[in-house]
Amino acid sequence: MPSPVKLYDLAARDEDIRFSPYCWRVRFALAHKGLPVETVPWRFTEKAAIGFSGQGKVPVIVDDGRCVADSWKIAEYLEATYPDRPSLFNGQTGHALARFAAEWTDNVLVPTIARLILPEVHDMLHPKDQDYFKTTREAFFGCSLDDLAAGREAHLAALRQALRPLAATLEHQAYVAGEAPAYADHVVAAALQWLRVCSPHDVTSDQPALAGWFERMLNAYDGMAKAMSAAA
Template structure:
């Protein structure tokens, strides 16, 4: 078990933007998990969408990739489990196997629904933070699923009330418990809050109102002032 962060060199490969914004919700999950574990990074390597060769060593097509000493781990869920199991003497991301199962649910829910829903509101705006090659990549890979990105912006105001209503179970849980994980925040919170952080970094379009409990919760989890 490696518990002294001074003894291990740690590098995170994350998504590059033109202006330093964090445009990967999955990379943000790892930043939050590392902060919770009080584990530092020696280096952050920023990689464009099109720079697949930069992370080929990890046998991955996308960030995040964590190099933790001699261990290479790709995918935010696998990284979270690696951090939990390797640094078990530090604050827990899951709080036991029940919490790990809860986090797995939110990992699946974000992957199947939340990430795509948020993307439909902010993808076109996100283009302004990417270089020309990455903008072309986003159009080439996302428009077969979503259609022309400009069209998404034309319909997003009409779609917003339904999206906000669908978040009611999250909203109620946060109001009742303080967090999704419980009294203390855990990996379940980091996964969902990272998605809202991605939205804020990518677009000025407000998915949440400032008086929404999810708004202040997301700001708190992401280490921002409400």
């Protein structure tokens, strides 16, 4: 058994609550590779703690002395470093199309979920992170967290709409990547895990194929994602 990969993992006020959609990708990918993980709780304002990575965001991993930041680069690092373990991509075309799924997630799904849940995320954070979070997110979205909260119904409708390509895909196949989960599934499920951990909004129960897939992803890898409590 290799020694654990250290993962700097975004934490809430309660340090056991982990919700980052980018860190969850790494958790899924490590589990897929069968690599043990040791997570280090990290808050947004603890830039010094990951200064060794040359940048200021998580996920950051340290594996046998090697440091890698950025979820996509971490996935590529794991695939290249552990080629004999279950593949995250299943070949060049699978790799390229997983990139498209990740870009869809980053450019559409994550911002759409963000508009819906950022007010709740703010309230979950450690107090020392809240000003930083509020300032950076309000600048990014060009409106206040209160404005976002006031538009909740519209953001929920936008999220249901944004999920259509995913839901339609899952009406034809068990996983985004086919008969078994791979990195494309990790990326999308990590975004829905963020939603699940931070807010009580339900966006899958009227879409059985999507709901069934997410339940399988929560139960995958010995129920790793399900072990994290959902928001009440």
